[in-house]
Amino acid sequence: MARPRKPLLSTGRIVATARALVDTEGLAAVSTRRLAAELGVSGPSLYNHFRTKDEILEAVADSVSAQVDLSMFEDGRPWRDALHDWAVSYRAVLSRHPHIVPLLAAGPGRRPAALRLADAVFGAMVDAGWPPAQATSIGALMRYYVMGAAIGSFAGGFVDDAAAYDPADYPHLGQAHLLAERQQKIDQRAFETGLSALLDGLEVQYRELAAEQRAGHG
Template identity: 35%
Template sequence: MTRAAVVATAVQIADAEGIAAVTMRKIAQQLGVEAMSLYHHVRNKDGILDVMVDHVFAEIEIPTKMAWREALRVRMESARAALVRHPWALGLMDSRRDPGPETLRHHDAVIGVMRGAGFTIRGAAHAFSLLDSYLYGYVLQETTMPFDSADEAATREVAEAIQSGINPEDLPHLTEMTTAHVLQPGYSYADEFGIGLEVVLDGLERNRERWA
């Protein structure tokens, strides 16, 4: 048994059953060991959460050899994909008092991209906060929807069910958006992330000089 095995097992449990299902006893059972043996690798339940969050941060790509907008776009799309794979992590990402090395490396790299682009340290703080607010808010909405946001057929099925239960005259604007946008071929709610991200990046570009 290794620390990596403990972390991987905890993540597998959380992915399958949610973060509440992650206990020292359950991890030990999955590994075929006594629960007390886990304390050689993690200090307690909080320690497990710390390394699980660090595991998720390690999955996020941060390019440092490309233009800042493209680097941040890749980072945001990679972070969204990681959080969709591990939705339990959404409420934990910035909650740890003892962040791990991958978490710290991630934050340092993101700040470095913005500093290299000419953001002041204050401007980088503003930008980082805005990016993560958009990321976490979008993923929260996406992962709590009653359908797979990337599945066009599932999106259409839910939209049609909602549409069938409303009177278009009572809700004309919702009806218009549903029929003229959501129910059109090729629509996927997952595409909204990239559209919104471009608006955020445009705003950062416009404010980069002002924040200086």
């Protein structure tokens, strides 16, 4: 029997195609009609795998969460190093899929990979000695920071036209037109600067917490 010309329709193929659409054109580009056309199938055949377009987008979001490295929470790294390395991995993943960030920012809901991510961060912080309430806050804080960094580019927000920044109006922006061409380097440095400052602050809180615990047992 002749082999089919197109790969058989599968959940994975639908998600991969939808993710590619989101990456290139944004969330609004995804519709069941558009997906069916991209996949070369009839629209109703998608409903054998997903009931709604929203279910497809949920699966796309979770496929992105699944790309985030969580090994740093399992190999014995100190909590600060683990948070740093996880944040770097998380931002790298979101930088490859920036259009899905608004959906991820709504929270994990019932998505398995997103829930494993939240569980790993919270569990690692509690295991390191953070009280559960503070471990929850740390997870939220890190998510705010990483997602905020992934939503847009500071350097990319400036144009490469020196005339746009008249020194009479903006005396301190004489070099701002150079930011766009150095976007990746500047944004990476800004992310690392903020991440170090954030972790420094948590380190101070952690030491104070340890001192309070020692005093309480003294």
